[in-house]
Amino acid sequence: MAILVIVIDIAVLIVSIILIKKYLKQKIMFPRTRLIKGAGVTNDDLDINNSIFLHMTDGIIAFDRDGKIILINPAAQKLLNVQPNHKTFEDIFEKFHLNINLEKIIYLENWTKTEERFQIEDRFVNAYFAPFKKENDRTVGVIVVIQDITEHVKLDNMRKEFIADVSHELKTPITSIMGYADTLLEEEYDKETQSKFLSVIASEARRMAKLVTDLLTLSKNDSNRDVAQKELFDLGELVKKCQDKLAIEIKKKNHEVKCFVTADVPPVYADKDDIERVVLNILTNSIKYTKDNGEIKIYVGFVYNDAYIKIFDNGIGIPEEDLGRIFERFYRVDKARSREMGGTGLGLSIAKDLLDRNSGSIDIKSEVGKGTEVVIKIPTKAKEEKK
Numbered sequence: 001m002a003i004l005v006i007v008i009d010i011a012v013l014i015v016s017i018i019l020i021k022k023y024l025k026q027k028i029m030f031p032r033t034r035l036i037k038g039a040g041v042t043n044d045d046l047d048i049n050n051s052i053f054l055h056m057t058d059g060i061i062a063f064d065r066d067g068k069i070i071l072i073n074p075a076a077q078k079l080l081n082v083q084p085n086h087k088t089f090e091d092i093f094e095k096f097h098l099n100i101n102l103e104k105i106i107y108l109e110n111w112t113k114t115e116e117r118f119q120i121e122d123r124f125v126n127a128y129f130a131p132f133k134k135e136n137d138r139t140v141g142v143i144v145v146i147q148d149i150t151e152h153v154k155l156d157n158m159r160k161e162f163i164a165d166v167s168h169e170l171k172t173p174i175t176s177i178m179g180y181a182d183t184l185l186e187e188e189y190d191k192e193t194q195s196k197f198l199s200v201i202a203s204e205a206r207r208m209a210k211l212v213t214d215l216l217t218l219s220k221n222d223s224n225r226d227v228a229q230k231e232l233f234d235l236g237e238l239v240k241k242c243q244d245k246l247a248i249e250i251k252k253k254n255h256e257v258k259c260f261v262t263a264d265v266p267p268v269y270a271d272k273d274d275i276e277r278v279v280l281n282i283l284t285n286s287i288k289y290t291k292d293n294g295e296i297k298i299y300v301g302f303v304y305n306d307a308y309i310k311i312f313d314n315g316i317g318i319p320e321e322d323l324g325r326i327f328e329r330f331y332r333v334d335k336a337r338s339r340e341m342g343g344t345g346l347g348l349s350i351a352k353d354l355l356d357r358n359s360g361s362i363d364i365k366s367e368v369g370k371g372t373e374v375v376i377k378i379p380t381k382a383k384e385e386k387k
Contacts, residue, residue, distance in 0.1 A: 059146030062132075063089050067102050070141065079125055079146050089142070096120075098127070105131050106139045117149070124153040170211065173204035214346040217353075228271040228357050232381055235268045235275070235307045236261035236300045242279045243298070249287050259298040268307045269381040270358040278351045278362075282311055282374050285347065290315030290371075302380070309376040318366035326364060327352045 059076025063069060067089035072082065086092050089102050098116045105114070116127045128145040180197045189197070243250075243259055250257050268275070286296050290313045299310040318326065329349045348364075355362050359379050366372040 057148075059144075061092070061144045061146070063102070063142045063144070065106055065139070065141060076144075076146050079120070079123075079148055081120065093127075100129060102142060105129055105142050123148060123150045125149060170208065173208045173211075176204045177201050177208075211346070214350060217350050228274060230269055230271055230358070232267040232269055233272050234265075235309065235378065236265060238272065238276055239279055239298060239300050239309060242276060242283055245280065246283055246287060249284070253287060253290070253292050253294065255287060255290060255292075255294045255296055257296045257298070260300070262299070262301040265300060265302045265307055266380045268378045270360065270378050271354075274354040274358055275360075275378060278354050278376060279309065281347045281351045282309075282376065286311055286313040286315060286372070286374075289313075305380055306377040307380055308378070309374075311374045311376075312371065314371040317368040317370055317372055318364070319368050323364065323366060327362075 054073055056073060056075055059073060059079045061069060061072045061076045069087055069089075069092075076082065080092055082092055093100060096116075096118045098118060100114065100116060114129050116129070118125060118127070126147045126149045128147075130143050130145075131139040132141055132143050133139050180201050184194065184197055239261075240259055243257060283296075283298075290296065295314050297312045299308075299312075301308055301310070327348050329346055348362075352362055355376065355378075361377045363375045364372065365375075
């Protein structure tokens with residue numbers, strides 16, 4: 001960090017000379033450090049530094065000892081909404097109510113630097129304040145470096161929310177398991193009651209196991225530790241295999257499931273296990289969220305070098321306002337209902353991640369009370385060869 005500060009100070013000092021001489025036309029002599037004097041800096045070098053300064057994505061502002069603006073680049077003006085009538089340190093920073101005192105930075109010998117994070121409308125910025133000095137080690141002004149950290153803040157908030165969600169999802173089944181287990185240990189119950197309690201324990205344990213498995217899958221996808229093992233395979237056969245695997249669940253709810261494969265669908269080129277997991281995930285959702293005696297139709301076809309799977313159901317549907325968030329981790333349209341049915345809130349997120357790493361895509365359309373349409377696209381070998 002100390003090296004970064006020195007580099008920034010040098011760059012700003014160099015740029016200040018150019019701006020003051022060529023643009024500001026003020027009679028202010030900016031201090032030249034020993035580093036600049038002995039560095040063999042040419043006019044061309046200064047022109048290059050000036051261009052860099054003007055086009056930096058980070059904001060730079062320099063103030064003199066009186067708090068007046070010596071120079072400011074376009075990035076700083078944009079990030080802090082600096083107006084033409086803003087001429088001083090107070091004009092720019094007073095409205096943000098920062099714990100920053102210009103006099104302390106300039107006059108306190110042990111003051112070296114400080115950072116402040118604050119919000120401007122819907123953006124978050126980090127401001128780094130540091131004094132700069134002349135050859136005699138006398139502080140002559142303050143440099144402020146401003147960074148837009150909005151994306152970092154959003155990611156940090158998502159991380160915190162994710163940890164909170166994981167903790168909550170694990171706490172619920174653990175509490176249930178402990179409660180029923182302690183109850184069984186405290187008293188003797190008839191076999192029917194014992195069986196009922198043990199059934200709940202087993203169900204909650206399976207739910208925990210599924211959650212952990214889903215989390216491990218997401219972790220592997222995020223870290224790219226697993227490379228997709230792509231191969232050629234028949235998508236129609238895979239879909240029918242998935243349907244057979246879910247035959248018991250389909251029978252329990254007495255659904256009518258029909259699968260149609262159009263002629264001449266070329267083999268797809270992807271990780272077969274990944275695609276199987278995606279299809280099982282989507283089909284399971286259709287079965288789960290379609291009322292008894294429902295209808296599910298599956299179409300496997302080919303268009304524009306992509307094989308596709310379309311899955312239609314006449315289930316409960318998804319509200320329009322939720323469609324934009326259904327691929328977020330732990331997002332549930334109906335949290336209580338999803339937990340009751342054993343959902344982890346990670347299924348669609350995993351499906352999208354798996355399709356992304358196989359150059360595929362997923363799109364979902366839905367209407368409450370009428371059903372849902374899911375379209376999955378997977379590249380064929382022909383498309384892969386054209387890349």
